[in-house]
Amino acid sequence: MFKIPIEELTKKAYNIRKNLIELMYRSGSGHLDTSLSLVEIWISTVYSDFFKFDPNNGAWEERDRIFLSEGHACPLQYCVNAELGYYPIDDLFNTFRQPESPFQGHTKRSLKHGFENSNGSLSIGLWHAYGHALATDRYVFCVAGDGEFQEPSSQSLLFAPFNMKPAPNFTLLLNYNRLAQDNMVDLGPIADVAALYNWQVLQVDGHSFQALGEAFQQAIKDTERPSFIVCNTTKGKGGAIEFAGKLGHHGVPPKGEEEYKAYLAGLEAGRQK
């Protein structure tokens, strides 16, 4: 299912969360809580046994692709790609959100760094990913937010397999953490709607490697339909316990040493579970 054992993935998740907390604390800006909710989802994708890429040749034609549509989660993408060997992690820590850095506040497309798409404004990246999937025979995975699905043009992607063309090599990963910037998100019957419009719909615990890995295997087995995987997650997962899953922390990095320590304490508590 995965290229390495789940215990290894779990260690990687811990290290990446630690880097995320450190990175956002030091830089004083960035979307920590969204990034934390996606750690297992992103790691599961790039460590799935079928998922091919080459950190020394980011533009490799035969690579499988992971698009980030909710672009504010880019710190996660930056940390994971350092872990995968696209660049040293110090490059990220030294230049994050600084002028002309490859590590902008929202992703700037750079295949060399493993960044498939420029993003930021919501509801656009998932259409880029879907169009891309129609134009390649490689696997195309795309991470989208639940708040992002309040945008009509995100919702309209649900019609695409039905009235445009099915892209069976496409998998949409919905980060269903039920929080957006300033509101709680309830997408109601979205999974049922997606199924009616010819998606293979799967619903999983978005923090379980086992569940994610199995869902991804099932996604690539369906050669007729694209897959819509509802990943139930907690915003801020593995960070400060009193903030996780609560409104009011979107794009807010740890403020002061006390909050920083609360994030680290939450990280350790999550590790022992």
Added chain:
Amino acid sequence: METYGNESLREAFGKALIDAGKIWNNLVVLDAGTKNSTYSQKFQEVFPDRFYTPGINEPGMVGAATGMAMAGKRVVACDMSVFLHHAYAQIRAAARQGSDMHMIIAATHTGVAVGPDGGSAHDLTDLARMRLVAGFNVITPWDGRQIRSVLQVILEEKGLYYVRLNRPKVPLFLPEPAPFELGKAYKLSEGERVTIIAVGDKVYNALIASEELGKGFADVIGVSTLEPLDSDTIIASAKKTGKVITVEDHLYIGGLFEAVAGVLVQHHPTPMRRIALDRIFTTSGDPDELAEIYGVNTAAIVRMCKEFVG
């Protein structure tokens, strides 16, 4: 002036796409529910597997088109111009991917030339909108023949291109193959007293006006690339004649007039006049009738030249 019949810019584009499809087997065409108006349907008839539409969904169409271009396809996304307002965020996002891809947006119903569908359908701000998106080349072909040359060039060279087309049949007046070099403005007639600069099918009106004004009266410059604009050709002519009139079927804001003014005010301030629309919404009518009402026809150019030169 010799002409070779009439053809709408949109129909010429649709036909040229078929030939391009035979040359480039990675060319794909998209439309957002207007394929019989944009003539992209012609491409679909010949290459059904290389034609995509999400239905009446401009953001989806431009988004998917961008993703295909990122995957290495040569992409042409077609729509009636005014509907591309729906996809402005997606157009900006396309440009933010960088210009190392083949991405063409073709907008077919522009200006009051759209005619009876009325103010709702007359896109009078597309040039302004597209000039604001960094990275996009803005192409304004003059006749059906030039469109073939435009497509050849922009399908060859990677980049982001916006092509402004329109609805009614207009004269074919260029030789074949028609000239087109990206970023080059063309001096089409020599004169001493005034410079007339035009875009799109208004170049034909400018040339007819120049004939009526008599030999040696007007420098006529045809602009088929509004962005990036050929400043040298414009400045040189302004230095010679000392008076410049711009001609466009577009608001005076953000299009040719302000582009030229922007160049001249910085390098060679020159008195200018404009043939363009005021900041208004327009009415239904026959295209020729509307061109007369809003003062964007040959007669208006002749009148303005005489008044301006004195």
